[in-house]
Structures are given as structure tokens and as C-alpha cells.
Amino acid sequence: MISVVIPTLNAEPQLARCLAALIPATLEGMVRQVIIADGGSTDGTEKIADETGADLVRSASGRGRQIHAGIEQTRSPWLLILHADTILQPGWDHAAGQFMQSVDTGRRPISAAAFSFALDDDGLWPRILEGAVKMRGHLAKRPYGDQGLLIPRRLYDKIGGYRPLDIMEDLDIVRRLGRRRLTILKPQALTSAQRYRHDGYLKRIARNQTCLLMHACGMPNSRIARFYSSSPTENAPETVNTPATADRPAPSIKSS
Numbered sequence: 001m002i003s004v005v006i007p008t009l010n011a012e013p014q015l016a017r018c019l020a021a022l023i024p025a026t027l028e029g030m031v032r033q034v035i036i037a038d039g040g041s042t043d044g045t046e047k048i049a050d051e052t053g054a055d056l057v058r059s060a061s062g063r064g065r066q067i068h069a070g071i072e073q074t075r076s077p078w079l080l081i082l083h084a085d086t087i088l089q090p091g092w093d094h095a096a097g098q099f100m101q102s103v104d105t106g107r108r109p110i111s112a113a114a115f116s117f118a119l120d121d122d123g124l125w126p127r128i129l130e131g132a133v134k135m136r137g138h139l140a141k142r143p144y145g146d147q148g149l150l151i152p153r154r155l156y157d158k159i160g161g162y163r164p165l166d167i168m169e170d171l172d173i174v175r176r177l178g179r180r181r182l183t184i185l186k187p188q189a190l191t192s193a194q195r196y197r198h199d200g201y202l203k204r205i206a207r208n209q210t211c212l213l214m215h216a217c218g219m220p221n222s223r224i225a226r227f228y229s230s231s232p233t234e235n236a237p238e239t240v241n242t243p244a245t246a247d248r249p250a251p252s253i254k255s256s
Contacts, residue, residue, distance in 0.1 A: 002096070002150075003033040003074035004082055006054075007066035011084035012043040014192055018084050019052050019253050025093040026253045031080075034253050037070030039063075052253045063145070064169030067162045077104075079156055081149045085192035088115065088148065092187040096150055099185060103152060111181040112151035114143035114189075121193035125201035141179030145170035146191040155181070166225035168215050 004022060008015060015036075025031040034054040038045055039061030049056040059069035067081055078100055082088070092115060102108040117133040119126040137143050149170070159176045162169050174182060196204045207228070214224045 001032045001076040002030055002078045002080050002100075003035065003071075003076035004031055004080045005035045005037055005067055005070035005074065006082050006084050007037045007039065007063045007070065008041055008045050008084045009039045009061060009066075010041045010043045011045050012041075012048060014085040015045060015048050016052075017087050018082065019048070019054065021088045021092070022253050025096075028093065030093055030097060031253070032076050033074060035070040035073055037066040039066045054253060062164065062166040064162045064165035064172075067169065068164060071156070071161065074153070077153050079149075079151050079153055081145070081151075081162075082189075083146050083148075083191070085194070086146050086148060087120075087190045089118075089188040089190055092185070092189075095185040095187050099150065099183065100152075109181070110152060110155050111183060112149060112155060112177055113183040113185050114147040114149055115185050116188045117143075117147050118188040118190045119193040119196070120190050121197065125196070126193060129196075129201065129205065137184045141182040141184070142171070142174055143182065143184060144174075147184075147189045149173070150185075151177075165221050167211070167228055168221060168224060171212075171215065 002025070006015070006018065011018075019034065022031050022034060026034075034052070035057055036045065036049040036054045037057045037059060038049075039059060046056060048054075055073060057066075057070050057073050059066050071079060071081075080096075095115075096113070099108075099113050103110055114137070117137065118130055133144075133147075137147070143149070155177075159173070161173075163172055165172060199207070211224050211228050214227065215221075
């Protein structure tokens, strides 16, 4: 049984699509709880949470703080942390179910999993970036937050959970997990490429790598967050390649 935690901040344009991908697993009884951990949205995020039957938890902004606040309200033995602009592709629930069963029965040591990274964009640069992420994930076992994180609650508690960080909260937790306790599942986590399209792939990749270098050099997390948020994209609502959800009903994730 899974509790899904989705941190949000003005996520209305993409949240409904993220939730819709959870419906089959909800109907099957695998997903028992969906928590929207909101950091102060001023758009229709709260309305979508209400319409879909998700639990809404409010906290101070900052993805690490929001995820921590959401997880405090979970009730299931497994957790799935998912970004609002990420859409799990068909087959994710089957792969997740097999992985969880192998851990729960002891056939696999207690460990966590992420999904394969994909971008909702065409062209050469998205495929190059996907290839680089795939190599990093399979060789270094360093998946980032846009690949989701499926983790047993007991392992989450053992490593100390998410820390209240403004940025790099995903890198922080996977480093504490270690490569031996991480598996990359085949189904894709399709992520919005809006930031890459807006900034340009080279510029965006350079910005992300600079943040990683700053983190490796031991710079304060608050300074890295200021540098990252200096991009105009970070201060504008995100959009995706489909119409905004405001004019259509949000999918229901209430289990029957």
C-alpha cells in the first residue's frame, strides 16, 4: 500500500495530469492516500486537491520542508514522493508492485526505487539529456526528484527522511540511501521540459550543473537556492504541452 506525497507551489497547469496517472493504481487499491503538500499556492492547486479527493497539507515553502510535512500525515507502509510536473507512464504500478513485493518478502534487501527519466519534448537535446540521466542513474544510482522516489516507510525513518532544504533535497536523501539501496525501474516518469524550453537546454543544463558544483564545494543551501531561483523561469508559473487544467474537471483519485 502506498501513500503518495506531491509537493506543490502554483502547480495547477500540470497537477491534474500527475494525479490522473495515479487513478488505475488507486482503483486497484495500491495507492491508498494522496497528499498534496502545498507551500503557499495562489492558483487553483487547492481546488484540484479538493476535487480529486487528495489530502491537502500546508507548510512553509521549500520542497524538502513540504515533503517532510506531507509524510508526517501518511498512513501506508510505502511512500511515493512525486513532483507535480511528473507523469508516471503506464506500467509503473506493475513494476512498483513487483519491487515492493520483493522487498516485503525479503527476496530483495530493504531498498528504494525510482523511475526512468523522460522529457515531454522532441528533438536531439531531450534525448541527449535522457541518455545522460540514464547513465547516471544506472551507474552511479543517483536519481533525482523528477524520477520519483518509492521507499518503505521503515527505511525512510531509518535514514532520517527528507531534510528541510530549499533545494537539493533529492540529492541529499539519495546520497544517504547509497547506491546499493537504490533501483531504477523501467517505466518512465515523464517530466515537463518547460524550464529547458524556456531557458534553452545548454543554459539550463549549465545552471543545474553549477548548482551541483556549489553543493559539492560545501556552499550553503540557501545560497544555492538563491542562485537557482534567479532564473526568470523559477518565478513564473509552469506550463506543459497540453492546455491548462483550469477549464476541465480534475480527475478523481478517490478509491471506490
